[in-house]
Amino acid sequence: MTEYGRGQGSEPWHPEDPLYGDGGWGGQQAPVGQQSPYGGQPQHYPEQPQQPQYGDWGTGEQAGYGQAQQQYGYDQQYPAQGHPQDQGHGHQQQYDNGGWATGTHQHVQYPADPADPYGQQVAYDAGHQPDYYGTPDAYPPPEPPGRRRAEPEPETDWDPGPDQGEHAFFAGDDEDDGDEPGNRRGRGDRRGRGGGKGNGNSKGKKGRNGVACLVVVLVLGGGLAGVSYFGYQFYQDRFAAAPDFTGDGNGQEVTVEIPGGADGYAIGRALKAAGVVKSVDAFVAAQGSNPQGKNIQDGVYTLQKEMSAASAVELMLSPESRDNLIIAEGRRNADIYRLIDKRLELKDGTTAEVAKKDWKNLGLPDWAMNHKNVKDPLEGFLYPSSYGVAKGQKPADVLKKMVARATETYTKLGVEKKAESLGLDNPWQLVTIASLVQAEGTSHSDFRKMAEVIYNRMKPDNPQTYGKLEFDSTYNYIKNQSKIDLTLQELRTYDNPYNTYFYKGLPPGPIDNPGEDAIKGALNPTDDGWYYFISLDGKTSEFTKTNAEHQKLVEEFNASRNN
Template identity: 35%
Template sequence: MTIGPATDAIADPMQNLMANDSGDSGRGRANRRSLLAGEPPREKRGHKGAWGCLIVFVVLAALLAGTVFFLQGPISQIIAATQGPADFTAEEAVAGEDVVVMIHDGDGGSDIASSLVDQGVVKSFDAFYRILLQTTPEPVFQPGAYQLKTKMVASTALAALLDAKTRLNRTVVVPEGTAAVDVLQLISEGTDIPLADLQAAAANVASFGLPAEAATLEGFLFPATYTFAPGDTAQIALQTMVNRQFKALDSAGVAAEDRWSTVVLASLIQREAGLRDDYYKVSRVFRNRLDPAQWQSGLLQSDATVAYGTGNTHLVTTTDAERGDAGNIYNTYVHPGMVVGPISNPGDLAIDAALHPLDGSWLFFVTVNLDTGETVFSTTVAEHDAAVVVWQNWMREHPEYG
């Protein structure tokens, strides 16, 4: 993710060789013995032959080292292919901890494999996916929440997902940063509450006790794991989540009159920040951009807000056309000031970051490594442009993210 003024942005092995020369102090006596034996004296050896051997040895050693270096990749691939994909062992599985995994409606094998890796259930995508492909008949997964463990052997994880006993009835897992429209879908998948009922209940915003500014439930459906009782209605399920968000705000010390502004900023931080420590820096960037003395345009220029306004609730990237669309009321490239409303449902960390931004003069940030989440924060345009180049280079080296 990136925020900016116009765009969101071998050492060779060495060997130390030591050669110890020793003098031939007995060479005179050897010559005399040769004469007495009637043999011609042996020819005196020079150092030229020894140095030649040494040079050949060094060259051969260098060639050998170079060969080993360049063959490391292929050798590793051969070993990996022989040993199979990385998988947790039965011994490692003993230390596994409880975790709830959601299977969503329409999820395929690759989606499930990725989710299991992300939550530490299986050690690698290939370990699970290979067993999945080898299983006959083809497994059929039911949407819902499943009680699993971290560090599971891939075959054990697959068996658990196909066992009805591990499926948690009426349990819903809402990840941080999930948009309200997706929360309704999650509730429907984890319970027997029809999606239509949830949508109808959510439309009656005034019935949930939200701040007067709220036009939807966005931002007030706290991300957590919920287990609903039999007979719970759509209204009860949604009110439970709203009450949980109120509790989180109260625990953070947010006054009732500040709930709206806190949730709006926290929802933005939740979508834009990656690593835990970055939440507080992202909070500062947006606050600095709202300060006319530091950022005259007042434009937050967040791709996440633009994407939300287009209905792409899972994205934080946009096109030039989308960033130029003034008809999108969530477009912070066009409309100055804080975004008009929440763009996700934030958790405790984002709420805390909204209340306690880190001190700093940053005005820009760009995630330069999507694998690690490494993000560069900058104060000047020149610093940011340099960071954007790093990001662009990383993207060229990882076309799968394009």
Template identity: 30%
Template sequence: MADNFNDFFDENTHWVEGNANPPGGSLEPPQPPKSRKEMRKRREKRKQRHTMVIIAVIVVIALMVCGGYFGVKKLKSIRDSQSQTTAVIADYPGPGDGDVQFTVEEGQGADVIAKNLFKQKIIKSAAAFTSVVMANDAKLYPGTFSLKKHMAASDVLAILSDSSNASGFLDVKSGERVADVLDAAARLSGIDRSEFDTIVNGGGSGILPAEAAGSFEGWFEPGSYNVQSMTSASDILKAMVDKRIAKLDELGVPSGSDRERVMIIASIAEAEVNKSDYYAKVTRVIENRLDQGMALGMDSTVAYGNNVKSAEVTTAMTQDASNPYNTYQIAGLPPTPISNPGDNAISAALNPEPGDWLYFCTVNLNTGETKFAATADEHNQNVAELRQWQAANGQ
């Protein structure tokens, strides 16, 4: 039996009204009814077409739903991106209001500093600060700074990139002498200078290594120290010495008396020239002179023994044999370093540049240009050049 009688009759019955002839004029015999097998095939094809149509509709609907979902997601992503872009450029116009004490710790990077500035409502967004730091390739100094809330990021950078605005942090520089460091340490920490002097004059027991022979000169590592957080002069001195020892170990400086020798030579190189390119040549001159038994004849050592600057050394000072640091009158190295040498000078003392130089002379005191010579005649020519420069520049 057919599943659908209407379909059966629609497809297989041919109606003839009365005796009317078809338009062709002749009456054709009716078509024989289709077999049940053919009818089943037709019904199956029809069902397949219906199924395909339904599947196609479902697919179209699914694509529309998916397209809508991903479209909304993309729009949300664009919106978030625009929001982030807005955050990146979000900045206060300044100048700000109120007073805020902000501390930058030693070793903190721009990202950490920016987050802390944002937390204290000093800047409007961390990204605004990091972007101006990167754009200016600025160096940020540790210390405690006086800022305001709601400042422009560029104004904050101008303050944090100037070490003179920092308080509470001691900034030890390459080439500084112990006396200068102690003056600053006492001022910044609020600890009386006499407490530092007592330890220094007492030989630094428990702080200095044995090879320092009781002298702190040269044994303060350049860098920044949060002296306001330290409670005693001993703590401050030990922090600087411990950091120096760690750096010497890192640089591979030999221990014992060899370490002190390296420090003395490095300190002279640090004091004699102001360009790192010259350090290894100066240390070679020192070694060459020592090898030949010549007096070093360094103004920097004479100046240290007289507690003056090198430019203030007089002829009388160079002739004073009572000064143990007078390397014009006393052969060999001075008894201690004469300043706190930096990494470059220490490395130069460890690895002097190959050469036969015995003399050097800075011929331009503004630029620091220095010339090296292997003979006295050549050196005298360099000295003459210096004298010409001094005459031309009123010095």
């Protein structure tokens, strides 16, 4: 028999038979399921050199299906010619050494007919290739007897084994049981690779399915538990009331310092850290519910642990809870130093000494530095307010807080910007005027008129005082006293830069620490022509424009005192 390729039906089975993907009829075997022209996609054979068969057929390549086949000689190419295919057998055209070959195998390929589904298939020689398509085994082509497999019987119950997509976790080590209905030996024969646990019954399968169900239940149960937990937490965060204590506390006192500028959340965090409230949100809610909640100030508070948020807010709004150092408006620095010593439980004079030696490092602004004849450079900068001062703190730290508060207030109110528009040399003079307004005024309603009196008297050519302020408060400051009954002889003969009876214009610096209203009065004086003032009742002041008017009020005042 003439041989054109390997794997003919008459050959014994060979490792290169079609099941191994190579050794088909004259070319590369397509994968199983595609080898039959009736059972899958058309076969495709890559172009590759063919070895000569029984004589010199030339060195040309076999053309692809539906293409003209070319043989090469003398570097020339000839187009394929021939006749239409006859029953799938093509005639090969060859050219060898300049002439046409005369063998009996001159085959010519013609382009396939698009309507012919087999026009793309490989053509075989009818005289030498067995025609399998006329035999009972044509669909698919026969395999060697040793490789033929029994057709599987129809399955009656679907069970996806490990090779059917079932996850290995659920598959376990058991293989399919050989005695199951249908006797699916296609998988049962693989039992040797498993663990040899096949026992001829369905207990392994049932056990595996039971474990799988248990795992699914546990996973679903855990998921539901997680969803429930996080759902509960979401509800608690969004809708439920914040955790809170009940009552007014457990009787254990605790001191909490609230810094300046702290909002409700910052206060709540400080209270929670001290064990006063149970949660920050509870405090914020209670503060928002209290009409006066926003009036909580900075400072030191004495509270109790485990208080309800509402009771903590109420106590912080009460003066009873505040353990702060309160600096009143118009206080002089000498008095404030003594208060700090007492609060810090220090020896008298300790804070005053620190201020004297370290005043340049306590935060004064540049415009408050290096003025002549100033008694205390910090005067006017220990701002009146409430401060959290407790034992253990350093005097310098307390002074820094006060200076910072004063500087912040002066900047906020525009002291630096407005000094020049008021005819002053610098902001320092404006603070000095504010301290005089604070010292001489008896009420906040007096401050703007008192400021005008100062500005009018500062004018060197004014016809009333000729540039002298003549304030008793400046004399009392330098004497560190607060007397009312002072004689003109005493006032006009004491030579000191702070004595405005002796020197014209402003004193070298502030004489106390003015509050916000006094500062505002100095920034916005009236313009009514006031030069004089007197308080007949100690609560309000009477203002006049001339000295004659002023003297009448002085006589009235003296008469009321039986002088």
